[in-house]
Amino acid sequence: MAEYVTEQKKILKKLLEENCDSAYTIEELIDKMRINADGHVPGKSTVYRLMTKLVAEGTVKRFVRGNSRKFAYQIVMGEHCDCHLHLKCMGCGRLIHLDESVSDELLDKVKSISDFSINEEATVLFGSCADCKKDKAGK
Ligand SMILES: [Zn+2]
Ligand SMILES: [Zn+2]
Known part of the structure; x- marks a missing residue:
């Protein structure tokens, strides 16, 4: 199970790195994963947990998007x-x-x-x- 989570985290990180100019909500991230991944897309709570971890690590920044009160996530440093x-x-x-x-x-x-x-x-x-x-x- 732990291995699976690590794999998902890697995919998420790569996704954000490739789009380091953009910020995405959890829902948008899942949509993007659905397009890129071959079938295995984690649930919302898993992605949320992973993103929280990435924020804690300092890899990802979380902020409120405009007036929507929705959180968007963006990688802190791309290449x-x-x-x-x-x-x-x-x-x-x-x-x-x-x-x-x-x-x-x-x-x-x-x-x-x-x-x-x-x-x-x-x-x-x-x-x-x-x-x-x-x-x-x-x-
Ligand atoms: Zn702004
Ligand atoms: Zn930059």
Whole structure:
């Protein structure tokens, strides 16, 4: 049984890593697993338990999505995270990985103007994501 759970955890982690730009609710994660997995999809409570574990490990971040009061989960660090800047939404806490070429362009520009080298790993730009802007506008 333990082996089965470890396997599911691996699948979940991979799924989140491949979609490190997105955050998913438990239901969405299960839907995605259903598409990718060959038959064996764990129940909601299992996925919930696994995600709670991943959050506790610091691998995954949990936050409330927009005004929905639903929890969404997103992997904290995908691959190549030291090669681009990150945008953090102050509304929902979502972390957006900025495209590497856009990141480089921005850093080059800053460097050319002020000869200042920004540390990509340590820099996070704060603001509002598209969803949170929408929520605000809708009120
Ligand atoms: Zn990243
Ligand atoms: Zn947001």
